[in-house]
Each structure stands twice: as C-alpha cells, then as structure tokens.
Amino acid sequence: LCLLTSGLPDVRERTLIAVKPDGVQRRLVGQIIHRFEQRGFKLVGLKMVQVSEDLLSQHYRELRAKPFYPSLQHYMTSGPVVVMVWEGPNVVQTSRKMVGHTNPTEAQAGTVRGDFSVHVSRNVVHASDSLEGARREIQLWFQGKDLLNWECCNQGNMMED
Numbered sequence: 001l002c003l004l005t006s007g008l009p010d011v012r013e014r015t016l017i018a019v020k021p022d023g024v025q026r027r028l029v030g031q032i033i034h035r036f037e038q039r040g041f042k043l044v045g046l047k048m049v050q051v052s053e054d055l056l057s058q059h060y061r062e063l064r065a066k067p068f069y070p071s072l073q074h075y076m077t078s079g080p081v082v083v084m085v086w087e088g089p090n091v092v093q094t095s096r097k098m099v100g101h102t103n104p105t106e107a108q109a110g111t112v113r114g115d116f117s118v119h120v121s122r123n124v125v126h127a128s129d130s131l132e133g134a135r136r137e138i139q140l141w142f143q144g145k146d147l148l149n150w151e152c153c154n155q156g157n158m159m160e161d
C-alpha cells in the first residue's frame, strides 16, 4: 500500500482555517464554510472561541515583534472566532489559494479576501501557510479527541479511493 500511494497527495492532509472576528460579526461564517464544502474538503473539527492574548501570541509567535502586533491582538481578541480543521489532498496549499493574498488589495476576486475585504487589518479569515504550520496550529487550537475521523458517504465522487 505504501508503494502504491507514495507520490500521491495525502488524502488525510489537514489545515486550520479560522473566521476572524470581523468575519463572524459580518455573518460570513456560512459562506466561508460553504466554499470549503463545495470544493470537496472534509470538515473534521469546528468550534467558536473567544481568543485569549496568550493563545494569540502562540498562534502568531512569528509576528509578536511586528509594529502592528498590538493592533492585530486587539482585532483578534475583539470577539469570537470560528476555528475549523479541514481535510483533503493538498488542503494546505489549496486553502491558501482560496483565501487569497494577506493584503486584500492584492487578493484576486474569487478568493475569500478578494471578495469580502479591502484592508489587511480586517482580512476576514486565517489559513495555515505550510504543512508544518498547520500541524502546529491544529495542536494549539484543538485537542485530538475533538477532531473526528468520519467516512464521507460519497468520497468516491471526490477522489479515487
């Protein structure tokens, strides 16, 4: 089986997607979930969280020294976020494409940020930027027991199994 599957994308690849406080306030949660379902990815974890400063500083540990970090912290702790884990082949890279450029000015129409935002300080959604980042962020936000391995009844229509 290993020989057969090596070189094929990992169908169990996972990424962390979060609807940020502006997205929740603007009632965009459903539309964002819809895009990932429609694409064919599988939702394996979902919760609403009021983020603490401590959790945020672990999540954005590479940005703590940036001049915009205090305003990022204020934004991200201003209200609940909806945090999700999505699974499927190349989900990390594909989600980044679906979410669009960090700066909405640069984001293509058709991406979440390109369709719903105009400024980097309120860009609606988070998506892990690498496999390693995704692993780290999923562990930070979720306990293993809260991620569900469930069989999709029509998986054969999404990918060869």
Ligand code: IDP
Pocket: 063, 068, 072, 101, 102, 120, 121, 122, 123, 126, 127, 129
């Ligand atoms: P990403 O969210 O596309 O991965 P990062 O560079 O990791 O981009 O930045 C994390 C978040 O920090 C961005 O999504 C955005 O909310 C915020 N951010 C990044 N750069 C700026 C900035 O120059 N001003 C204000 N907020 C910023």
